[in-house]
Amino acid sequence: MPALAQELEVARRIARQAGDILLQVYATDFSVTDKAGGAGPVTLADERANAFIVDELRKAFPADGVVAEENEDASDARRFSRCWFVDPLDGTQEFVNRNGEFAIHIGLAVEGRAALGVVYRAVGDVLYSGIVGEQGFVEDPQGRRALRVSDVADPAQLRLVVSRSHRSKTTDAVVQRLGITKETESGSVGLKCGLLAEARCDLYVHVSDKSYRWDNCAPEAVIRSAGGVLTDLAGNAYLYDGSELQNRRGLLACNAAAFDKVLPVASQVAREAGLLK
Template sequence: MASFDTELDTARRIARQAGDILLRIYATDFAVQDKAGGMGPVTEADEQANAFIVAELRKAFPGDGVVAEESDNGSEGRRERCWYVDPLDGTQEFVNRNGEFAIHIGLAVGGQAKVGVVFRPVGDVLYSGVVGQGGFVEREGARTALRVSDVAEPASMRLVVSRSHRSKTTDAVAKQLGITKEKESGSVGLKCGLLAEATADIYIHTSGKSYRWDNCAPEAVLRSAGGILTDLGGTPYAYDGSELQNHRGLLACNAVAFPHVQPVVARFAREAGILR
């Protein structure tokens, strides 16, 4: 089995350097623009970090594909190895200056998420993992192994929800399952990080407006910790260039509760028209 040590170390280094770019701009009176097609806000931080990460990955791994949010290169996802990059996941959190944004650098091999790094520059929190080989969180110099919770009873689960995107379908699922404990977080990667370190148990994203760069690195981190990330129907997403948009939402969960939770999530998602 390949170890992916070089890929993981390189991605961690690049994420930290890109974090410096984000923090430098975060400290200024930066401009905010709206992306075309109602895709949300974008700043010079997104663009500068994107350019840096893509250039560094191409230098380190010239044979690999790179698909990044602020670059138009989706066709590279058809390569056997492809990096999926979100240079600033949680741009709205960046704009709101609440610190809950992250850099995602994920490597897919054969269409499956394999290596993931999620870095939160504010507070210096770095999640990293290789599927099948374990993961770690580094926080203020301390390194801790990641492992999802073993909370099996849905009513005992802790739901992590978006700070800036509240969903009626998520509320309906939580009510049906009897979930009463929840916490808010910004970036997809940070939510999956909370699951990976067992401080949350489930995350449901009901919008069809996320993309593979949003979830490749978080999925690798979560799976390295024993968790599961699929669409709302329970089917894993492929990172093979066939599609970039996550039309069928996201469900992240610990492994033991997944079989109890997923059918309920799918039923509500079908009623809401998210699954067909």
């Protein structure tokens, strides 16, 4: 049995149970409020799922730290060598728009590196899970399948997955310079990375500082368990040690075959946008 197998099973259970909480609110005429400082919308679903996941993780792993989007205190990432990163509802705008493209992220970082991840889409019952260094899997009503990124190496042949709610001119610049013609829209970061892990898409580029470690800890573990790569736009691995929570240098998720060709283009666009110095 691989290391972290027990942690993965617990995270999968918690994600599914939290999914039920989201769907309960999703079925009602819920209200939406804006977070302070223009940080985006929040609903009762975010708050209820957040409280449930954090409580369950603390009960199951009392020696671990927990950092969650709807918790103000993120100091656990600095104080614990093992820390869970939780986004109880990644894609709140998709939740509000009722298009189903939202997900729960539960990721575990060990010594500051993403080690394990679960991404659960409650609508449609799709669960991605993986341990870095082990084979990742996706489960849905059709069954359980191994995850493996594509081997498309030609940048012009890459299938790009883009944000449904946050399309930007910087993304257009990457598309134009790489010669990309195939695009898919999706909501949650985790679901975008899931599409890469299933080889249904090949590339995701987020040329913005508007994301946080809880957005990408679980997706990184999933995509790496499928043989893919997730870094910042300079090609550096993100650390989950509490030194920084905001992803100030954007995100680049890609299959391994095309990464070295995509990175210089994405980095140049990020420099032009002021994300990289």
